[in-house]
Amino acid sequence: xxxxxxxxxxxxxxxxxxxxxxxxxxxxxxxxxxxxxxxxxxxxxxxxxxxxxxxxxxxxxxxxxxxxxxxxxxxxxxxxx
Numbered sequence: 001x002x003x004x005x006x007x008x009x010x011x012x013x014x015x016x017x018x019x020x021x022x023x024x025x026x027x028x029x030x031x032x033x034x035x036x037x038x039x040x041x042x043x044x045x046x047x048x049x050x051x052x053x054x055x056x057x058x059x060x061x062x063x064x065x066x067x068x069x070x071x072x073x074x075x076x077x078x079x080x081x
Contacts, residue, residue: 002024008032029052032056036070
C-alpha cells in the first residue's frame with residue numbers, strides 16, 4: 001500500500017493514528033467544509049502533516065447538520081429543498 005485516504009477524521013483522530021505508528025500516513029482527509037462550518041483545527045493539523053484536505057458539503061444535511069447548528073437552524077438543507 002503506497003497511499004491511503006481517510007474521511008471525517010478530526011485533528012484528534014489523525015494525531016492518534018500517527019502516534020500509534022501507522023506505516024502509511026494518509027495522503028488526504030475528506031471532511032465537511034463550507035461557509036457555515038470550517039474546522040480550522042483539523043485543517044491546520046492536516047496541513048502541518050502534509051495531508052491534503054478535500055472538502056465536501058452535504059446538499060441536504062437536515063436540522064442536525066453542522067450548517068444548521070452553526071446558523072441556528074436557518075441553513076437547514078432539507079427544509080430548503
